[in-house]
Amino acid sequence: MSTRVAVLGAGISGLATAYYLQRHGITPVVFESSNEIGGLGSVFRHDGVAIERFYHVMLNSDRYLMRLLRDLHLHESVRWTKTGMGFHIDGKLYPFNTPMDLLKFGALSMMDRVRTGAGALALSRMNDAEGLDQVPVDQFLRQRFGDSAFEKIWLPLLRAKFGDLYSQVPAYWFWSRMRREKSGGPEVKGYIEGGYRRIANAVEGAIESRGGVVRRNAAVESVINDARGALIRANGVEERFDAVVSTLPLPQLRKIAQGSLQPEVPCPDLAYQGVVNVVMVSKEPLQPYYWNAVVNPRFPFQGIVETTRVIPARWTKGKHITYLMNYCQPGSEAYERPDDVYRYQAINGLKRLYSTFNEDAVEATYVFRAPYVEPVWPVNYLQNRPPSQIPYTNVFLCTTAHAYPQVNAWNTSIGLAKDTAKKVASHVRSFARIESQGEAAVAA
Ligand SMILES: Cc1cc2nc3c(=O)[nH]c(=O)nc-3n(C[C@H](O)[C@H](O)[C@H](O)COP(=O)(O)OP(=O)(O)OC[C@H]3O[C@@H](n4cnc5c(N)ncnc54)[C@H](O)[C@@H]3O)c2cc1C
Incomplete structure (x- = not known):
């Protein structure tokens, strides 16, 4: 029977892990709790246009992502644009490039x-x-x-x-x-025709075409490690696997890990930062740059990102897409603030910041939250980074808490996924060897 590995989560970490596991001859089964894949890079629809809930663009230095796009024959669909940033401070917008x-x-x-x-x-x-x-x-x-x-x-x-x-x-x-x-040269950012959803769909297609499975609406309820592998329960059904890779934020894995595995989930004290994004769809552009940092105590967002400074207008039916982000702790007042209040603060704040802002051109505003964007890294994290395998178990970890010192991005997740797949393959191979030696010894 082929080696089967469960992968928890169908964000880019889970999809890429499954993709690379297959390269090692392992059959992955990906469990995704939501009805969509792509995790933080997933989309909503506005007037027939698919828009990422959280702004996503790529850099030309994203080598793991570019390699994957080449493998999937998607690299020629990326458009690169020179961009820049501004700094809004003391009521004035300064270029900062x-x-x-x-x-x-x-x-x-x-x-x-x-x-x-x-x-x-x-x-x-x-x-x-x-x-x-x-x-x-x-x-x-x-x-x-x-x-x-x-x-x-x-x-x-x-x-x-x-x-x-x-x-x-x-x-x-x-x-x-x-x-x-800011690697020295002019800032260049990229976006793929069809958006990040297209990358996720292409990875899923590649996984399924080689016998792997991606299950949507399959929230994992429990993970149990044992001597023969691991047991995964989803939608009330328990299944056995040779190993598990969890891409869930560590606090989420801790909630579903059972028995002796539970206390072994690393970094119990690691705090995570969350984010609230207000997405504004408008008929008019807002600002000259892709990203403006804002330092203004009356404006409850730290930055404004206009992705249509990078995404060509014909890919969005000419709509201009702007994100206002507030990074905050999950559970805080800022995180829980009602959507309507955020919408009001966004529109009124923009009126104060940009004399040219035209509220009448705004078609809609949407509010999205993510509780686990990335950890608040503590000093000395290199020494205390979580391991990629929970010691003495068949459970592997490939999460945003493993990205450091790299920046959390799809590129980093894909690099980690490639590494993790290699480690899992070596683990299941040595496990299979020990088992067959044991069987041979019993037979002799
Ligand atoms: C505001 C913002 C802007 C960003 N901008 C960029 C950018 O411009 N470029 C870039 O490359 N990256 C960007 N990123 C970072 C990037 O999105 C993340 O680094 C990356 O998506 C992490 O992927 P992941 O698969 O590890 O996690 P996630 O994307 O969080 O995926 C985890 C998945 O696990 C699923 N899950 C949770 N619990 C369960 C369960 N019990 N059972 C099954 N499934 C479960 C979730 O539904 C989710 O799909 C941005 C992120 C944010 C928040």
Whole structure:
């Protein structure tokens, strides 16, 4: 009988893990609780246009994603666009892309602008930054950019991303993020015709064409590890597998892990950050850049992303799609705030920020929440990162908590999935060898 491995979750981590498991001759069965695949990259529909619930674009440095797209013959469907970012501060929008932009950045004194430029340049040239894992990011940024630039720019951005837990995050996270987003050259971002849904569907098609299975509406209710593999219960039915790969956020796996597995799920104290996205569909564009950081205590969003600065207009029937995001802790007031309040805050906030904003052009606003975007990484995380296999079990982990120090993105998830599939294959092969040696010994 072929080796069967259960994969929990059909976000990109689960789909890519299943895809690569098949390359090792393993038959994957993917369990997905929702009726859609793609996880955080899944879509909703507006007037016949499929739109990601959470903004998603790719970078030309996303090598695992590009490799997968080439395998699936999709790479020629990606359109690349030069983009940029702006910084909304003190009631003004500044471009924030070139050294010249920085020199004109009126929110800082001239001395701080020069210091910020020099600090950013030194950071981009830093190749071996592992030591930064032990340095709190606020301490590092204050030291590198000076007190006033830290208070004015970095502190609000850190608070925006991690709330009050920002001071536990290592400087290594910041370095890795800067390297991914600002690698020196002009900013170029990509989007695939048909959207991220098309990638998920193509991976699913490849899995199913080779005998694998993707089950929707199949929430896993329990996982039990035993000497022969693992038992998975979904929709009241229990099934045996040779191993399991969980791509669920660790707190979600902890809820469904049973018996001796439950206390072994790693990182019980790891906090996760959530996000609320307001998606606005409009007949008119909003801003000149893909992304604007916003530092304004009266505006309850830390950034505004207009994906149609990257997505060609003909792919969205000419509609302009803008996301306003509020990163916040799941369970907090900001996370639980009613949709109508968010809609009101979005529209009124945009009126104040952009004199050209035309409310009448807005066709609709939608509100989406995700409780587990990524962990709030604590200092020294390299030492405390969760393992890719729960020790002495048949349960493997391939989750957003494993991404660090890479930035959480589809590219990172695909790279992790490839690695995990290799480890699972080696595990089930050595397990099969031990079993057949045992049988031979009994027969002799
Ligand atoms: C606001 C935002 C913007 C982003 N922007 C980008 C971007 O521009 N580019 C980029 O590459 N990445 C981006 N990302 C990151 C990217 O979406 C994630 O890194 C990636 O999707 C993680 O994939 P995953 O499969 O690990 O997790 P998820 O996508 O969260 O998938 C987990 C899956 O498990 C399922 N599940 C949960 N519980 C169960 C259960 N009990 N049984 C079965 N299934 C279950 C869920 O329904 C879900 O489908 C963004 C994320 C957010 C939130």
